[in-house]
Amino acid sequence: MKEPKKEQDATSRRNFLKTTAIAASAFMIVPRHVLGGRGFLAPSDRLIIAGIGAGGKGQSDIASFYKSGKADIGFLCDVHDSRAANSVKAFPKAKYYRDYREMFDKEAKNFDAVSISTPDHSHAIQAIAAMQLGKHVYVQKPLTHDIYEARALTAAADKYKVVTQMGNQGASNDGPRIMKEWYDAGLIGDVHTVYAWTDRPVWPQGIPWSANKAPIPPDLDWDLWLGTAPYKDFVNKLVPFNWRGWWDYGTGALGDMGCHLLEAPFSVLNLKYATEVQASVGSVYVDEFKRGYFPESCPPSSHVTLKFPKTNKTKGDITVHWMDGGIQPERPEELGANDTFGDGGNGTLFVGTKGKMMASTYGANPRLLPLSKNENIKVAQKFARVTGGADGHYTQWVEACIEGYGKKELSSPFSIAGPLTESLLMANLAIRGTDIQRKNAEGKIKYPGRNIKLLWDNANMRITNFDDVNQFVKREYRKGWSLGV
Known part of the structure; x- marks a missing residue:
């Protein structure tokens, strides 16, 4: 017996979504904003993060986001290849860049949030650029190198309505x-x-x-x-x-x-x-x-x-x-x-x-x-x-990014x-x-x-x-x- 048209349409839609999801997962998890805009919960319910600064503290930050079980590291960026080597090894599917500007130009549609763990003098310029793209940001302490930059980042977080956190993890203790x-x-x-x-x-x-x-x-x-x-x-x-x-x-x-x-x-x-x-x-x-x-x-x-x-x-x-x-x-x-x-x-x-x-x-x-x-x-x-206290500082930010701006309290x-x-x-x-x-x-x-x-x-x-x-x-x-x- 022939299926009613309504049921045929529903079946076709399910098959389409299933096929699309399989194809997408073969490449990488689709960023949440692509699937439905800021605040949309992706089927995987995971955040795609681009990490600027992949060695030292950047390495441990990236690992902590991934450890939350709710984030994937989609991209890595570092000006010093040997410093980034451990992160590159840990996340072999993450595409690697040296210049964050090139990464932003080419990949902005493919990630949801940015982690910044670079020397102090680079924090502000990288964070502002990410926020202007509508990306949530996690920035290592101190937030900026000078006072003007700190005031600018505070204003930008409010203007662009993105989820922000500074890396003073003791604030979550x-x-x-x-x-x-x-x-x-x-x-x-x-x-x-x-x-x-x-x-x-x-x-x-x-x-x-x-x-x-x-x-x-x-x-x-x-x-x-x-x-x-x-x-x-x-x-x-x-x-x-x-x-x-x-x-x-x-x-x-x-x-x-x-x-x-x-x-x-x-x-x-x-x-x-x-x-x-x-x-x-x-x-x-x-x-x-x-x-x-x-x-x-x-x-x-x-x-x-x-x-x-x-x-x-x-x-x-x-x-x-x-x-x-x-x-x-x-x-x-x-x-x-x-x-x-x-x-x-x-x-x-x-x-x-x-x-x-x-x-x-x-x-x-x-x-x-x-x-x-x-x-x-x-x-x-x-x-x-x-x-999780200080360790939970990372998960707190990831979850807040997934829920969307203004929906979850953050420590910093x-x-x-x-x-x-x-x-x-x-x-x-x-x-x-x-x-x-x-x-x-x-x-x-x-x-x-x-x-x-x-x-x-x-x-x-x-x-x-x-x-x-x-x-x-x-x-x-x-x-x-x-x-x-």
Whole structure:
């Protein structure tokens, strides 16, 4: 008996979809946006990711997205082939590019989201380009190299309605949420002072740029690596890690660890933008009598003090101290002589009117002081936990991308990560200001940026009382490169 036309049509459609799905899967999983636009759930319910920066932290980021079980790595991009080799081996079906711009031009229709784990000076230009294509973005910390870029990325995430996350995975730990619950319950009173410290840098800082030009490795595209930064000849040991200690590419210890250690104070106290900053830095000696002057390099150590205005969580202004290079605040009197302060090399301390609390890196292992107080804490859980904690930071972003913009809460979207990054970069303005030289009428060198407090005009993104440092708020890109906003 002949099938009714309606049933014939349904059968034909099922056969068509089945055949199409098989054909597509033979090539690769079709990006979700191709099948139905942003927010559409693909039959595989998986996100197709393009990774810019496939070695080092990029390698572990990409692996973590894949480990979520909800993402596929469709494309890999790296300017240094040997650094990318492990990721290429792990994801043999992923098409490989050296230039992210070529990848975007040729493959934009074939992926949904972009992971960016490149040196700091490349974050913004890559993230903006991805967002302008309507792609969700995950960007390693610090979000950007300079303040203007951070403000631009924050605005772009809202403009293009894409899902964003910064790679400060401790923001998804239980620790910051526990401290928020303790603070909201009044266990330490009103916080007025915060200390954060790190034993970083573990790379060279406070040194002159090498005068020894070295041969460029044949598998490294040096010009692409430099990107927006001024052209310089390649030198040994800069790549893949020691770039962090040079202002052209990195943001020093603050950029490396600040987003991990200051995220908890920002979330607990609802901090946003600082109003003033001052800094002192450690010096190095070129010989036993003469201190070095190396303004291209971050200092070996620093102590920065930031002032934040009153929030809905505090009764007054908040002073935040940042210390790096092994400098630590005075041990709290409530802490035993042999008790570990923070986690030893790193930590965060909240000082309130009724007590104190501290945490390790990533806001982990929160503790009230004295430590005996932790034996009987009775505070109800108020904030939902992220499944998997820090490891769940990756899955959280993947799931949010699949669900679509605005449908799932994230731990570090650019609306949060942007202001946090800006404050750290504002601290770097004060650090860099200490190296600015002038000669007085007698020809003697002076350092006018030292021993002063810089005042910040947030609306106009500028220091109002020492214009010399405003050159670092928005750096000049190398010819041929533009942020495109």
